[in-house]
Amino acid sequence: ARDLLSVRDLSTRFFTEQGQVNAVESVSFDVREGEILGIVGESGSGKSVTALSLIDLVESPGRVTSGELWYRDPDLAAEFPDAADGDAVDLRELPERVRRALRGPSFSTIFQDPMSSFNPSLTVGEQIAEAVEVQRRAQANPRSTRSRTQGYGLGSYLLDGLVPGRDYTDPESHDRAVELLEQVGIPDPAQRADQYPHEFSGGMLQRAMIAQALAGEPDLLIADEPTTALDVTIQAQILELLREIQAERDMSVVLITHDLGVIARMSDRVCVMYAGEVVERGTLEDIFEDSVHPYTRGLVGSIPDLEDPAPRLQPIEGSVPSLLDSEMGDRCYFADRCPKAMEACLDHPPEFDAAGDEHAARCVLAEREYSEAAALPDGFF
Ligand code: SF4
Ligand code: MG
Numbered sequence: 001a002r003d004l005l006s007v008r009d010l011s012t013r014f015f016t017e018q019g020q021v022n023a024v025e026s027v028s029f030d031v032r033e034g035e036i037l038g039i040v041g042e043s044g045s046g047k048s049v050t051a052l053s054l055i056d057l058v059e060s061p062g063r064v065t066s067g068e069l070w071y072r073d074p075d076l077a078a079e080f081p082d083a084a085d086g087d088a089v090d091l092r093e094l095p096e097r098v099r100r101a102l103r104g105p106s107f108s109t110i111f112q113d114p115m116s117s118f119n120p121s122l123t124v125g126e127q128i129a130e131a132v133e134v135q136r137r138a139q140a141n142p143r144s145t146r147s148r149t150q151g152y153g154l155g156s157y158l159l160d161g162l163v164p165g166r167d168y169t170d171p172e173s174h175d176r177a178v179e180l181l182e183q184v185g186i187p188d189p190a191q192r193a194d195q196y197p198h199e200f201s202g203g204m205l206q207r208a209m210i211a212q213a214l215a216g217e218p219d220l221l222i223a224d225e226p227t228t229a230l231d232v233t234i235q236a237q238i239l240e241l242l243r244e245i246q247a248e249r250d251m252s253v254v255l256i257t258h259d260l261g262v263i264a265r266m267s268d269r270v271c272v273m274y275a276g277e278v279v280e281r282g283t284l285e286d287i288f289e290d291s292v293h294p295y296t297r298g299l300v301g302s303i304p305d306l307e308d309p310a311p312r313l314q315p316i317e318g319s320v321p322s323l324l325d326s327e328m329g330d331r332c333y334f335a336d337r338c339p340k341a342m343e344a345c346l347d348h349p350p351e352f353d354a355a356g357d358e359h360a361a362r363c364v365l366a367e368r369e370y371s372e373a374a375a376l377p378d379g380f381f
Contacts, residue, residue: 001032002072004219004252005054006088010067012046012053013325020325023049023062025276028352031220033072034250036243038267038284040257040299044320046276047256051222054254055107056091056099068092073106104216105135112225114205117212118197124208125193128177131215133170180211185241203234207241214245221246224256239266260299264288269358272296275321275333278352282359292361294338332363340365 012024024046031037039047052058054069069091076094077084083093091099111117118127174193181189184207197205206226213221223242227235239262246253255266263270263284270287272280272295280293291297318337321328332338332345344364353366360366 001034003030003070003088004033004072005031006068006070007031007054008068008070010050010053010064010069012049012058012062012064014062016061018324021323022276022325022328023323024053027067027273027276027278029271029278029281031252031254032268033219033252034246035268036246036253036255036266038255038257038263038270039273040260040263040270041273042258042320044323045273046323047273048224049276050273051109051224051254051256054222055103055109056096064092071102071106104131104218106216106218107220107222108213108216108218109222109224110206110209110213110226112228114202114209115197117209118205120197123194123196124200124205125174125177125181125195128180128193128208128212128215129170129173131212132173132176132180135216136170136173176215177211180214181208183214184208184211184245185237186211202230203238206230206234206238210238210241210245214249217249218251220252220254222254222256225258226255227262228257228259235262242266272299276323277333277362279334279363280359280361282356286356286359290356290359292355292359292366293334293363294340294365295334296361334363 007030008028010024010027011022014021014023027046027050029037039050041047049058049062053064053067056064058064070085070088071091072088074087076089076098077087080089080094080098083089091102118124178189178193181192186192186204186207192200192204192208197208200208226242227238230238242253242255243266245251255262257263267284269283270281271278272287272291272293274295280287280291280296282290287296288300291300321333321336330348332341332350335341335345338345342364350362350364351367352360352362354360355366
């Protein structure tokens with residue numbers, strides 16, 4: 001499959017009173033069309049900030065400071081040749097208004113807490129109809145440079161005219177909202193549409209949030225810990241729903257979680273993050289069966305194979321380093337916790353090195369031993 005989004009050397013910093021915090025450090029990965037890319041890491045590893053950086057939602061005092069975000073969209077590439085390379089555009093080179101307009105129709109998000117995505121004083125149906133309406137108006141606008149830069153899309157519609165709870169009563173948008181609620185498995189969707197968020201259970205509201213995220217028919221759905229707050233049974237149902245929806249629409253999904261069990265059952269490919277960096281990436285098999293980086297090995301622990309997953313975050317001694325620029329130093333950030341650390345690890349930050357066709361790790365072991373990586377002994381970690 002082709003790449004939908006190629007992230008290159010993305011860095012995001014927070015400029016705090018304590019100093020510069022390197023929350024995301026030179027992160028690179030690709031999201032292919034129709035795949036689920038899992039991003040896994042402990043809390044504070046930079047995975048959520050990475051997600052926000054993709055869609056331009058990092059808030060002050062944070063800022064994306066460098067990197068490229070190549071998004072495949074032939075129309076945009078034709079409209080913005082200065083930002084284009086072939087069929088892809090570098091989102092960071094587009095005018096802010098255009099980037100904002102891509103949220104909804106191109107990129108959509110779901111988060112851990114569905115309450116935060118809904119206004120408590122409007123019905124769920126009204127809010128989903130709003131998302132439908134925004135998308136409908138955006139599509140009605142011709143895709144010319146003029147409309148893109150002067151009036152296209154979500155941002156401008158929200159600025160220029162839609163009044164919450166009033167303009168979304170368009171019967172077509174309302175019907176579409178009910179249809180979306182039905183597609184995400186909400187019983188009695190027509191009645192449910194007229195209810196308020198507090199009348200929904202956690203799992204049902206999570207479904208409604210997914211319906212809202214689908215209103216713009218996005219190419220890419222970014223799901224940040226979508227099931228973390230739910231109990232195990234509901235969690236399994238929501239994951240199943242995400243899988244179905246992804247497959248039906250052949251949509252790409254970036255799934256962010258600290259939970260390796262979720263990664264194992266959902267992802268096609270995986271990025272492992274540590275201290276703001278991607279330290280290993282590969283297919284599900286690469287990560288669960290042939291990982292190279294000692295951090296990944298620690299996470300995966302003693303899971304025998306994917307057929308029999310009982311994945312659990314294995315505790316690794318020590319703690320995640322401070323991401324303050326002044327304290328980070330020129331070394332492997334995992335060195336203090338790494339059972340395989342050696343001189344070379346303290347000399348310089350390790351490069352990303354290939355460990356297979358799709359497999360790479362930021363570790364001197366990949367640099368030096370990758371040809372034997374598949375044969376590393378069982379007791380390696
Ligand atoms: Fe461990 Fe060295 Fe690899 Fe870092 S570079 S993970 S310290 S072996
Ligand atoms: Mg997070």
